[in-house]
Amino acid sequence: MRGRMIVWVVLAAALIACVAAPVALAQDDDGGGQDEISGEELAPLIFAPIAALGAMAAFWVFYLIFFAFMMLFAIGSVVASALAIWDCVHRDFPDRNTQGVWCILVLLTRWIGALVYYFAVYRPDSPPRART
DSSP states (O other), X not given: OHHHHHHHHHHHHHHHHHHHHHHHHHBOTTSSSBOOOOHHHHHHXXXXXXXXXXXXXXXXXXXXXXXXHHHHHHHHXXXXXXXXXXXXXXXXXXXXXXXXHHHHHHHHHTHHHHHHHHHHTOBTTBOOOOOO
């Protein structure tokens, strides 16, 4: 909640600065009122900073989408690794060393090891068998 409020305050301050800067530039040097300034001269002074704010907002939107994608990828990687290790521990391998190597491989290589384990060992038609 506090972060949203800070963002809104910063955006409001930036928008006020975009409008206040051209008005300050239009004032006379002697401090007595404003010069005659046409709309053609004032428009770039107002709309250029607003366009820059739009570009900055677009950058942040794409950045947040990228960040969300990376977080989902990281969480998916941990889940895939955990599932592969769980299957490896519960699967009945012919050799105990093979089971250990697969578990270490998945632990060290995370999602790549889980992907290799899935295609090399895991078969949907043969669920893991409990050891007796």
